[in-house]
Amino acid sequence: MLQQFGLKKSPWVVHFNCNSCNGCDIELLACLSPLYDLERFGVIHVGNPKHADVLLVTGSVNHRNARVLKNVYDQMPEPKAIVAVGVCASTGGIFRDCYNVLGGIEEVVPVDVFVPGCPARPEAVIDGIVRAAEKLELRRRGQPVSRPSLVPETHEPTPNPAAPPETVPATLASPAAPVAAPAELAKTP
Amino acid sequence: MSQRTTIPFGPQHPVFPEPIQLRLILEDERVVEALPAIGYVHRGLEKLAEQKDFQQDVFLIERICGICSFMHAMNYCQGIEQLLGLAVPERAKYLRLIWAELHRMHSHLLFLALLADSFGFENLFMQTLRCREEILDLMEITAGNRIMLTTCCIGGVRKDITPDQLKRIGTGLDRAQASLGELGGAFAKDYTIQRRLKGIGVLTREKAHELGAVGPVAKASGLAMDLRQTGYAPYPELGFTPITETNGDAYARMMVRLRELDQSAELIRAAIGRLPDTPLSVPFKGNPTGEVAARIEQSRGELLFFIKANGSKNLERFRARTPTFANLAPLLHMLPGCELADVPVIVVSIDPCISCTER
Numbered sequence: 001m002l003q004q005f006g007l008k009k010s011p012w013v014v015h016f017n018c019n020s021c022n023g024c025d026i027e028l029l030a031c032l033s034p035l036y037d038l039e040r041f042g043v044i045h046v047g048n049p050k051h052a053d054v055l056l057v058t059g060s061v062n063h064r065n066a067r068v069l070k071n072v073y074d075q076m077p078e079p080k081a082i083v084a085v086g087v088c089a090s091t092g093g094i095f096r097d098c099y100n101v102l103g104g105i106e107e108v109v110p111v112d113v114f115v116p117g118c119p120a121r122p123e124a125v126i127d128g129i130v131r132a133a134e135k136l137e138l139r140r141r142g143q144p145v146s147r148p149s150l151v152p153e154t155h156e157p158t159p160n161p162a163a164p165p166e167t168v169p170a171t172l173a174s175p176a177a178p179v180a181a182p183a184e185l186a187k188t189p
Numbered sequence: 190m191s192q193r194t195t196i197p198f199g200p201q202h203p204v205f206p207e208p209i210q211l212r213l214i215l216e217d218e219r220v221v222e223a224l225p226a227i228g229y230v231h232r233g234l235e236k237l238a239e240q241k242d243f244q245q246d247v248f249l250i251e252r253i254c255g256i257c258s259f260m261h262a263m264n265y266c267q268g269i270e271q272l273l274g275l276a277v278p279e280r281a282k283y284l285r286l287i288w289a290e291l292h293r294m295h296s297h298l299l300f301l302a303l304l305a306d307s308f309g310f311e312n313l314f315m316q317t318l319r320c321r322e323e324i325l326d327l328m329e330i331t332a333g334n335r336i337m338l339t340t341c342c343i344g345g346v347r348k349d350i351t352p353d354q355l356k357r358i359g360t361g362l363d364r365a366q367a368s369l370g371e372l373g374g375a376f377a378k379d380y381t382i383q384r385r386l387k388g389i390g391v392l393t394r395e396k397a398h399e400l401g402a403v404g405p406v407a408k409a410s411g412l413a414m415d416l417r418q419t420g421y422a423p424y425p426e427l428g429f430t431p432i433t434e435t436n437g438d439a440y441a442r443m444m445v446r447l448r449e450l451d452q453s454a455e456l457i458r459a460a461i462g463r464l465p466d467t468p469l470s471v472p473f474k475g476n477p478t479g480e481v482a483a484r485i486e487q488s489r490g491e492l493l494f495f496i497k498a499n500g501s502k503n504l505e506r507f508r509a510r511t512p513t514f515a516n517l518a519p520l521l522h523m524l525p526g527c528e529l530a531d532v533p534v535i536v537v538s539i540d541p542c543i544s545c546t547e548r
Binding site: 032035059097098 | 200202207208228229230231232233234236237240248249252253254255256258299302315316318319321322325335336337542544
């Protein structure tokens, strides 16, 4: 009974800074401040991924921290939800063309909520965490949870009927496999 | 006979907001050696700056670091202006100073909050963040964004601060300084804080000079080195003198920042009082040519950009040397001999910004 309310009413979050410029990280800290007060949703910020339900990731993935991010993700107990905070975590953002940046965190872990912004505003981060908590609850009940997909914006507004409805990252299955950027993300300028 | 243990400290650690790994070699509880392992936040920004247009680079370079973003853009713009031979209007210089000092204030308040967090004083952490929101409000009112202001452009600034907003800055600073007065008393006089900070992580004046410490770390050891004395912005007109402490321990480093907060507020007030009425920016044509080393006093110390341009719209080389990089050597000198429990406090006391360092 307690567990039933625990996930939805009090999700514990862990923050991992992947490759961020600190902008989103300090906005996450601002969420904890008395002005925004994330704890009114029962959210507790913990340092240990083994205690956490929601993983907040800021910044893109690079060659060095992809393994670390995967480790942190694997250490979290099920059910769990991942929030990509800011455009860098979502797609790579302004750093997408950098030689050491693989792209958004979706290359390594499956993402449940994308929070936009450079940096993401505290209100947006809080909204992202609350939505992640809803998905956690669905997962606890064993119900299907849809994953959002980031379709790259094209300049031609012609609809493509052959586009796949939803993509599930394939990189999850094999931790040892090299992380490759999906073709449609990497090719778009 | 004591046994040596190696403890990996980071990259995912509750104290660090950023990933850096310190391999601590311990003898019982005492640190014998600390070896840093970096590269977790390396993006390759310097290479990307060469691929983008030199005007687009302002936005890119602002994102070297989210905490002191405005000062990165300001330094880059000053470097390019030097190459182009542009004379920036006086009002733009004063507005840049105001935004730069607001950034310094929010950065120092963040440092104080993280320091309180590093020795587990959660109440003080929360109260300091509450005070920091006053400063962030001022930035949002004047520039439209809380962190990334993007108001600096080559040749001046792209946004004016209206008289109403200037008045609002005054009242906002009053409120921030009032709560800072209470917080400052707690930071400076609290028994627990003194026990945790005094005599911890001592860096002598000679060692600070020898190892090339910059910013508040150098100032806490008694070296009055501050690039604001060089007069890149109207600091000399406003009567700026660097703040120094003599003890060189974590407490002195905290006190330097605490006193700099009041100093920054006074500088902003003085700048508002003398704000000249000139255009906001000068137009320019053509591309920069030549080499320049632009320097600025960032909230953590000296920030140096080397810019090499060849007359095309892309830079030939861009190089950034950030203050945390300079302060890593003093940090590795401070750590040996301390207790394991003091490591978080010492690391946070240099206010590390790994994202700047690795770019």
